[in-house]
Amino acid sequence: MNSKELLLRAIHNESVERIPWVPFVGCHAGNLIGVTAEEYFRNSDNIIRGAIKAFEEYKPDGLPVTFDLQVEAEAIGCKLVYSDKNPPSVATHPLQEGKSIEDLKIPSETDGRFPIVLKAAKEICKLLGDKIAVYGLVIGPFTLALHFKGTDIFYEMMDSPERVYELMRFCQKVSINSAKMYIDAGVDVVAIVDPMTSQISPTSFEEFVSPYLTPVFDYIRERGKVCSLFVCGNATKNIESMCKSKPDNISIDENVDLAYAKEICQRYGVSLGGNIKLTLTMLFGTPLDNIREAENLMEIGGKKGYILSPGCDIPYDTPPENIKAITSAVHGEVGEFMRQDIKNSLEEIDVVLPDYKNAKKVIIDVITLDSGSCAPCQYAVEAVKSAVEGIEDKVEWNEYKIKEKESIIRMIKLRVPNIPTICIDGEPVYISVIPSVDELRRSIETAIKRKGI
């Protein structure tokens, strides 16, 4: 099964052998290819080069064509301000400036930057579409309505709901039309990105958003494609309403507890994506922070209906090493990643492994990130602690945390590919798998017998 098949299975809420990974690379792709965010967003060749670079560097199972929530708004008449390191910002709201809904026109392939984005989408699908799932990102109706109307929309929702319904009907048509253009370009997944829905209550969501979202999802499914709903911000209160709007998948950010969202999504048969912290972990954290967070999230998300992804689009200056660290956790290559990370200091540190064969006890090495902060690592250590109860005189065990260089050297020498790993007498036995206490106990007893202790 290739990456694309893996992702499509997970997004359809099926069980998979490995959790798929979709880094939401938008303006960060500009950094990857050495251009500003503005140069990236305004040029289809740069968008294509950025996607290819991200594919090569981050080994994803899916990638967005780009991540720009302003394409539709600009094509319809909002003025944008471009920036070197961020996506463009909407600077004007036509409906606050005297225009009416009748003045707004649904954009076609030739309006605004659609020619740039659609050309990029077609080319990326051609180059990568047989390997990974390509996402087309469409602005959601509510966020688009906010672009047109500014914060006045919150008052109209109370004072003149009919006017909001009318605007939402227009925005729904825009979303469907953008979905159509992306599907015609060849994308596999259409994600409706509606982050501003996190700013309203479930009651408002069901009144002002769901009736306009569901037909968009219906259209995408009718065309044989997968639909996803992305939100950012604290959407905890709206997760159930989001599921009821019938997307195939939802994607959340760090403000929502993944375990909580997972439980609700599974109740509705909706798959879930998320929610690596963008700023604290990806932008400002270390590679180890990123490995730890990926491991913890994958532990919670599980192998059924879960996709590992950032909470929203990756910041421009995010160190590529941090994203590669996540890739290594996804692909079970933390050992190799850490070896590359410290290769310059490999010669300075020496670690002498015990003489496992002749040692008077069975030696168990538990290679972790840190059992104090990495949930799967904690379970591995707890399994060992329980399994050796009553036989401590025959077994010696130690935890080696790879946040220490000596432990990385040990990990490399033991040929441990990923964390957590439990080694018995120098052999990696449980790699990224937490055995039951009984199973582990049996393995240890076998080793004891083998040594004649």
Place this chain on the structure above:
Amino acid sequence: MGVKVDIVFLEEPCSACLIIFNLIKEIMERLKGKYDFLEVNYIEIKKLEDLHSIKGLEVEKFPAIIIDGEQISAGTIPDIGEIEKIISLKYREALRCPG
């Protein structure tokens, strides 16, 4: 004598935070036009250490609004009516206890 509003925002926010930040800026510009005693400062976070020097910041979600040292929002679009109420209250307090 006035009311000081600090808007704390990330140098590199995600798309959603950027939209919220721009909407907050618009709200503040409107309020500045209405209340001449309002002083609005924009504080950009470029690195984590920058957070330590921000008086009144308790919830590290952005954009955050701090009015006279008291945080009133974190990562959300505030209700303009609520902001006006808080500003008026702070202004009255400032008049009662100048300095």
